[in-house]
Amino acid sequence: MKLIYRIALRLSAVLIPLMALWATLFYFMTVDEINDEADDALGDYSELIIIRMLAGRELPPLNDGSNNSYSITPIPREYAESKSHIEYYDAEVYIPEKEETEPARILSTIFCDNDDNYYELKVAMPTFEKEDLVRTILFWIILLYFTLLITLIGVTTWIFHRSMRPLYDLLQWLDRFTPGKPGSPVPDNTNITEFHKLNQAVQEAADRSLVLFEQQKQFIGNASHELQTPLAILGNRIEWLLDNTEPNEKQVEELFKMQRSLNHIVRLNKTLLLLTKIENGQFPESSPVDIAALIGEQAPLYNEIYESRHIDCHLDLPDHFVVSMNDSLASTLVTNLLKNAYVHTEPGHRIDISLHNGTLTIANDGDTPLDAAHIFDRFYQGHKKEGSTGLGLALVKAVCRYYNLHIEYRHANGRHYFIVTWPLKRKEK
Amino acid sequence: MKILIVEDEPSLREIMQRALTQEHYVVETATTYAEADAKLAAYTYDCILLDIMLPDGNGLHLLEHLKQQRKRDNVIIISARDSLDDKILGLDMGADDYLPKPFHTAELLARIKSVLRRGKSGGEMELRLGNVSLEPESSRVRVAGSELPLLKKEFDILLYFMQRPNHLVDKSVLAEAVWGDHADQADNFHFVYAQMKNLRRKLTEAGADIEIKSIYGFGYKLIPPTE
Numbered sequence: 001m002k003l004i005y006r007i008a009l010r011l012s013a014v015l016i017p018l019m020a021l022w023a024t025l026f027y028f029m030t031v032d033e034i035n036d037e038a039d040d041a042l043g044d045y046s047e048l049i050i051i052r053m054l055a056g057r058e059l060p061p062l063n064d065g066s067n068n069s070y071s072i073t074p075i076p077r078e079y080a081e082s083k084s085h086i087e088y089y090d091a092e093v094y095i096p097e098k099e100e101t102e103p104a105r106i107l108s109t110i111f112c113d114n115d116d117n118y119y120e121l122k123v124a125m126p127t128f129e130k131e132d133l134v135r136t137i138l139f140w141i142i143l144l145y146f147t148l149l150i151t152l153i154g155v156t157t158w159i160f161h162r163s164m165r166p167l168y169d170l171l172q173w174l175d176r177f178t179p180g181k182p183g184s185p186v187p188d189n190t191n192i193t194e195f196h197k198l199n200q201a202v203q204e205a206a207d208r209s210l211v212l213f214e215q216q217k218q219f220i221g222n223a224s225h226e227l228q229t230p231l232a233i234l235g236n237r238i239e240w241l242l243d244n245t246e247p248n249e250k251q252v253e254e255l256f257k258m259q260r261s262l263n264h265i266v267r268l269n270k271t272l273l274l275l276t277k278i279e280n281g282q283f284p285e286s287s288p289v290d291i292a293a294l295i296g297e298q299a300p301l302y303n304e305i306y307e308s309r310h311i312d313c314h315l316d317l318p319d320h321f322v323v324s325m326n327d328s329l330a331s332t333l334v335t336n337l338l339k340n341a342y343v344h345t346e347p348g349h350r351i352d353i354s355l356h357n358g359t360l361t362i363a364n365d366g367d368t369p370l371d372a373a374h375i376f377d378r379f380y381q382g383h384k385k386e387g388s389t390g391l392g393l394a395l396v397k398a399v400c401r402y403y404n405l406h407i408e409y410r411h412a413n414g415r416h417y418f419i420v421t422w423p424l425k426r427k428e429k
Numbered sequence: 430m431k432i433l434i435v436e437d438e439p440s441l442r443e444i445m446q447r448a449l450t451q452e453h454y455v456v457e458t459a460t461t462y463a464e465a466d467a468k469l470a471a472y473t474y475d476c477i478l479l480d481i482m483l484p485d486g487n488g489l490h491l492l493e494h495l496k497q498q499r500k501r502d503n504v505i506i507i508s509a510r511d512s513l514d515d516k517i518l519g520l521d522m523g524a525d526d527y528l529p530k531p532f533h534t535a536e537l538l539a540r541i542k543s544v545l546r547r548g549k550s551g552g553e554m555e556l557r558l559g560n561v562s563l564e565p566e567s568s569r570v571r572v573a574g575s576e577l578p579l580l581k582k583e584f585d586i587l588l589y590f591m592q593r594p595n596h597l598v599d600k601s602v603l604a605e606a607v608w609g610d611h612a613d614q615a616d617n618f619h620f621v622y623a624q625m626k627n628l629r630r631k632l633t634e635a636g637a638d639i640e641i642k643s644i645y646g647f648g649y650k651l652i653p654p655t656e
Contacts, residue, residue, distance in 0.1 A: 228509035229438045232531035236444045239534040242597040244451070249645040256599045256647050263602070263613060266531055282512075305608055305615045339611045388614065 004160055008153045015149055023141040027134060035105060038127050039088050042107035045070070046123045050111050053119075067095055067102075070123045075110070080118035085110045093124045102126045166190035170199060182210055217280060224273045231266055238262065264389075271391040274332070275378075278398040283326040292321040292355055294334050299353065302342045309347040316354035323422055325403060333399045336392040337362050337418055343388070344416070358422040369411035376407070396420075430545065431455045433474040435465040435491070436507070437484050445478065448534045449541075462486030466494060469502070476503040476541055481519065482510065489515075492522040503544045507532070533602070539592035556591045559638040559654040563591050572635035582607060583628040590641055590651035599648045625649065 049070055052059055062069060086109045093104040104124040112118045161168075169187040177183060186203040190196055238259050241247065247255060277283065295317060303313055323330070341351050341364040349365035374380045376397035379390040396418075400407040406421040432454045436442040442458050449456045457474075459465035462483040469477070469491060481488030488506070495502060505526040506519040516527040525544045528537065546556075556563045560573040568584055570577045579587065585607045590598070600621050605613035608620070629641055638654040 225509045228530035229441055233438070233441045233444060235531050236441070236448065236534045239596070240444060240448060243534075243595065252597070252645050252647055256601075259599055260601055260613075263605075267610075267613075277512075301608060302611075304620050305604070305612050308617055308619050335609070335611060339614075343614075 003164075004157055007156060007160065011152055011156065012149055015145060015152070019141055019145045019148075023137055026141075027137050030133065030137075031130070034128060035088070038105040038125055039107070042088070042105060042123050042125055045125070046107050046109050046121055049121060049123065050109075054111075054113055067097070067126045068124065069093065069095070070121060073120045073122075075118045075120045077116075077118055080110050080112070080120070083110060083120075090127075090130075091124075093126070095126065103129055163192075166192060166195035166199070170195075170202060174202070177206065217276065220272055221276045221280075224269045224276070227265075227269050231262065231269065235259070235262055235266070268389045268391070271389050271395060275391065275395060275398055278329065278395070278402050281402070283329050283402070286324045286326050288322045289325045289327050289330040290320050290322050291330065291334065291360065292317040292319065294330060295338070295353060295355065295360075298331075298335055298338055302338050306342045309342070309345070311342060311345050311347070312350040314350065314352045316352070316356075318355060321355055321358070329399050329402065332395055333420070336396045337420070340392055340396075340418070341416075360420040362418045363415045365414060366411075366416045367414050370409065370416065372409045372411075375409050430475045431457070431472075432541070433465070433468060433472075433477045434458045435478065435483070435488060436480045437461065437482075438480075444534075445537070448538065452538060454541075462488065462491070465491055469495060469500070470498065473500060474502050476505065476544055478505050478507055478537075478541075479524070480507045480509075481515065482508065489519060489522060492519065492524060496523055505537075505540055505544060535593040535596040535598070538596075542592065556588070558591055558594055558651070561587075561591070561632070561637050561639050563588060572632070572637045575635070577631060577635045577637075579628070579631065580624075582624045583631065586624060586628055586641075587632075590649070594639075594651045594653045597644055597648050597650045603649065 045068065049059060049072075053072065087107070089106055089108070091104060091106050092101040093106070094101045104126045106125075107121075107123045109121050109123075110118060111121065166187075166189075169189075173184070173186055186199050186206065188196060188199040188203070190199070238255055242252065242255050245251075296315065299313055299315055303311070325333075337360075338353075341353075341362050344366060345351055345364045346366075351362070351364040353363075354361045371380075376393050378394040380393075397407060399405070400420060404423050406419075406423070408417075408419045408421075410417040410419065430453075432449055434442055434445050434449070434456060436445065436458070437460050439460070442460065446456045446458060457468065457472075459468050462485045465479075465483070465488075477491075479488045479491060492504060495504070504524040505528055506515075506524045507528050507530060508515055508519075509530045519527055525547070526540050528540055556565065562571045563569070565588055570579055570584065570587060586603065589603065589606055600618040601613040601615075604615060604618055604621050607624075625641065625643075632639070632641070640652045642650050642652055644650055
């Protein structure tokens with residue numbers, strides 16, 4: 001939700017009870033004031049009538065055009081004593097001239113004349129229709145509410161956008177920001193202290209992250225490069241021993257073991273460098289690569305290498321599937337997937353490789369599902385295989401990420417499935 | 430044959446020098462860019478092994494200097510940075526080969542021989558040991574003048590050993606060199622053995638006087654005829 005919507009919603013929400021409260025108060029105050037005035041008038045009127053009556057003078061005419069009315073009823077003494085002597089209340093009265101009932105304010109009072117006769121005087125004065133008043137107030141309140149709301153939101157939005165412009169500039173900048181890629185500096189054309197401070201903080205964080213990203217990227221690369229020379233020295237010295245000291249069988253065996261371990265480090269190092277290079281995007285040159293041909297070429301090679309496992313490998317490939325990739329990365333992708341399948345298939349089991357509509361599926365038998373969440377992580381190995389770098393699938397993943405290929409691992413019916421999908425079918429015959 | 434090793438790491442320089450001296454090359458060394466530059470200006474070498482990452486300068490500039498002096502010394506770039514850019518740049522600037530670290534001594538020797546041979550014979554690349562000759566480009570092998578038909582892998586193995594006579598080669602190293610990157614992690618090396626068996630049989634049947642000997646079952650060594 002955008003901040004301005006949230007502000008607008010809150011403003012509307014706060015205004016509703018505020019206006020309701022105000023409308024209620026306004027209504028009661030109005031009614032109170034009107035009744036007060038009416039009661040005063042009724043009091044004067046009743047006084048006039050009582051005075052005239054007691055003085056025996058002529059009473060005011062009932063029909064004087066003011067719609068005011070009164071009635072004088074003799075009442076027994078007991079009744080008079082049981083009632084309060086003055087009472088105001090609202091009631092509907094019938095007005096004969098209009099031939100309708102109207103709401104009226106009524107004053108009921110009791111008096112007695114010189115002969116101790118008790119009378120009840122009711123003076124009625126038509127007042128206003130409460131419902132009409134309520135409706136009118138409601139109408140205007142609602143109108144006021146919306147007018148106020150629209151004005152308020154309009155003004156708020158305007159002010160908001162005017163004053164928040166540096167924030168939106170910053171947000172736009174953040175949208176364009178890619179970690180690890182140097183871009184334009186954070187926009188900071190504001191003299192508001194808070195925004196200036198925020199911009200500075202973002203700029204500092206971005207700079208720091210860029211430096212860290214670069215350092216981290218370079219670290220593996222540098223460490224691997226620095227290892228190359230000592231590795232060369234070790235390897236060459238082992239070779240020198242082998243070629244020049246006429247070692248006996250035991251010594252040759254030991255030296256070869258050392259050499260193999262060394263080769264393992266060399267391979268690990270090379271793979272880390274390759275990963276770094278892929279992640280640095282240092283494989284810009286792409287050429288058309290026939291993935292079908294590549295698999296057709298590599299699979300028999302692995303069949304030969306792992307001949308003793310008697311793995312049954314079935315290929316279901318089109319004649320050609322040409323994609324635009326760096327050929328060494330294409331080969332990295334295919335060989336690592338193939339090797340993974342061969343290494344993790346029990347002797348005598350089966351591998352199926354199919355390539356259709358830009359989807360490469362490599363399926364091999366295996367009872368235990370692998371941890372799909374971590375299988376593409378560096379150095380994640382379900383069970384340690386001698387000589388394995390633990391980087392094969394990480395490489396596969398890196399290549400896929402580099403070319404926006406989708407890679408997925410699934411386990412179903414006692415088989416592992418590695419599925420690579422090319423985003424667009426480029427060419428297939 | 431005179432070779433200049435330009436390498437700043439003493440231990441590597443020493444072992445390279447030892448290996449090359451053993452192959453009867455005359456070896457000189459330079460440890461810095463300045464020293465190398467001075468030696469190159471003063472002397473001529475048949476082959477220069479050039480580490481391009483030197484403490485006081487980029488070895489690639491030495492190639493420029495050589496070019497300016499119109500010298501035709503063979504140069505093999507040795508680099509810890511196995512980068513395609515460096516490789517292309519180096520070869521463009523007149524280097525003859527590019528060998529990334531870490532390398533095997535045998536590989537280095539093979540590359541030196543190959544570069545020297547190319548320089549001498551103007552492109553002809555025949556390898557000859559005893560009565561066996563091998564043309565890498567046309568994939569032809571002759572034993573005592575008559576052609577020996579070999580399968581692809583047998584040929585690759587023979588080529589590998591012809592470039593490394595007298596070197597003891599681990600089966601796993603051979604597997605990686607001939608079968609590709611992942612072959613050295615195989616469970617066993619029966620597949621190497623099978624090919625090797627055929628190759629050795631063919632060589633013997635053709636009357637070759639070189640022999641690829643199995644050493645304690647761990648590796649192989651090509652023994653050239655003693656002269």
